[in-house]
Amino acid sequence: MFDFAKSGPKVYAHPVPGYVREPVRVLVRGLLTLLLLALIVVGVSFLDFSAFNDNQPDAEPLPPITSTPQLEPLPTRPSDEVELTPGLDLNGSDKTSPTEQELTASLPSEAQPTTEPEPEPAPEAEPEAAAGWLEHRISNGESLSTIFDDLGLSQGLLIRMDQAAPKGLSLSKIRPGQTFRVRLDGQGRFEELIWIKNPVESIRITPQGESFDYQQEIKELEHKENQSNGVINNSLFIDGQKAGMSDNLIMQLANVFQWDIDFALGLRQGDRFNVIYDQYYLNDEKYSDGEIIAAEFINKGKSYKAIRYQHKDGRSGYYDPEGKSLRKAFIQTPVEFTRISSGFTPKRWHPVLKKWRSHKGVDYAAPTGTPVKAAGDGKIKVSGWQGGYGRVVIIEHERNYTTVYGHLSRFAKRNEVGGLVKQGQIIGYVGQSGLATGPHLHYEIRIKGKHADPVKISALPSTNSIPKADLKNFKARANELLAQLALVNSEKFAQLEQATQEEKP
Structure with missing residues (x-):
């Protein structure tokens, strides 16, 4: 049998070069795009968009107006007859509506308003700025900037105040718990600021031309002398508080005798103390404690006395009855220890x-x-x-x-x-x-x-004593205070003795 596959001519496929393939692809794509656009244009021309002009159902057309309706005249009395204003044509005038005067003229006489024009409404008044006193109590974390914002005061005012402040009176010294009181006029303009530092001291700031005037005001306190005494049963702080002494006074007492008495380890049960000190009152109420004037502390059976004395140059210190300074060259302990x-x-x-x-x-x-x-x-x-x-x-x-x-x-x-x-x-x-x-x-x-041995050393040197020229005045004052201490001690001893006798069976 004849085999065509073997006897036929051989055909070889040659690949198309890349420089030929790419233009062909572009040409084909272009022809396809044009064909698509032609189809779209032909299809749109057969569409009827009239169905989309109105979504409402068809309604019957309104009949044409064949005549102008006649208006019946309003019934009027002879005295109320009013001639219509020229130009007012009810059967097709150019005017679209009657004027306010024409409508008013058509009303019966009983209902006619006054001919006087109504007054125009007064324009709304602008709200008045805050006037009078404003108050702000200073809290932790606040700054002068935020405080002034809260009071409605400008930052420029704050800067000018700070620049005009005398030494020691700058507002930057504020502390939590203090108060600002600000007075404004009717237009909200600044008139006065009072910085209340405490119940006794305040600073008043007022405008003075382009600057400010600062006035420090200090209330006068009433001075009294008070006396406290007690016995050590637990600790100086506990027993001092039982005797009615403040923490400040207790610390003062410890500082006065710190060179002679070890308050951490040297106290014994039964030790006694007697203190005379200043107190200050404001409006008949206690405001604060002052300095200790005189004190006696009996430790381990030994009496230590202290008299406060102020020198002519303003210095003050504590001295024994002979005028020797209680302040030693060294304190007993340089640290608060356990x-x-x-x-x-x-x-x-x-x-x-x-x-x-x-x-x-x-x-x-x-x-x-x-x-x-x-x-x-x-x-x-x-x-x-x-x-x-x-x-x-x-x-x-x-x-x-x-x-x-x-x-x-x-x-x-x-x-x-x-x-x-x-x-x-x-x-x-x-x-x-x-x-x-x-x-x-x-x-x-x-x-x-x-x-x-720092604990046992007793020969610590003292500092300066009372000058000889002042020694006479010092001893006269010391004797008065020592007499007060002795009187209280005798009364205290009598009370202790009586309490001891009552406790015995």
Whole structure:
């Protein structure tokens, strides 16, 4: 059989080049697009859009108007006949509506209004600005800017007030709890501001041309002397409050005798105190306590007396009955502590080094960050890291005294080697730097380089005493106050004795 597949001529398919294929594709697409547009145009021409002109159902046309309707005249009485205004044609006038006068003329005489024109309504008055006094009590977190906004005062007014403020009277010194009172006139213009700092002191600010006038007003207080006394059964604070003393007075009492009495560890049950102090009254009501005038504290059977004296130059201090200053060169304890964790001893087992060695100071246990104060006036010799002391401050004082404050967590910002410090000034904060197992202050006193026990030392030098020229006046005043203290003490002793006898079976 003849096989055409094998005997026929061979045909070879050659691929169309890319530069030919792409123009062909573009041409085909173009022809298809034109054909589609032609179909759309032809189809639209056969559509009838009249059905979409009105969606409402067909309605019968209105009949044409064949004649103008005649209006019947209004019935009038002979006296009410009014001639129509020329030009008013009811059968097809150019005018679309009668005027107000024409309508009015058609009314019967009984209903005719007055011919006087009605007065035009008065324009609405603008609301008056706030007048009189406004008050604002200052709260935590407020600023002068927000306070002035709340009072309706401009920031420009605030700036001008601040620029005109005398030294010490700037509004930037405001504190929470104080009050601003502002007075405005009828147009809301500023007239006066009263800054009430407390019930006694206020600042009055008023416009003065382009500037402002500041007047400080201080109410006069009535002065009285008061007296309190008590017995120590729990603590100075608890028993002082039972005696009617404020916290301020209790702190004053502790500060007066801080050089002679250790109020943290040295008080004993049965210790007694007697205090004479100033009080101030405003409008017959107690306003505040003043300074302690005289005081006596009996600690461990020993009596300590203090008399306040003011010098001619304005300085004041507390002195014993002989005129010697109670203020010593060093305070008893430079930190408020919870307990003495280690005392002064020639032999102690060191908790870090694990061996016996001397402990030439006192360790006052206290929370980290508790302020440490300079025990006396002096000059900073060391403020830095030093071996086992860790962060330490060393202060040199007069009469060859030196104090050491070790294991601090940080130093006060003003510390500077060679800088001067005052007694009671904060020099650092309790920590446990160096060789320490817990937060505490290691405190030392050295006299001529030799260590002394800070707790037991009794020969601390005093500061200045009453000058000889003033000593006579001082003793006269001291004797008066001591007599008052003695009188109260005798009465108190009698009361205690009576209470003791009543308690006996």
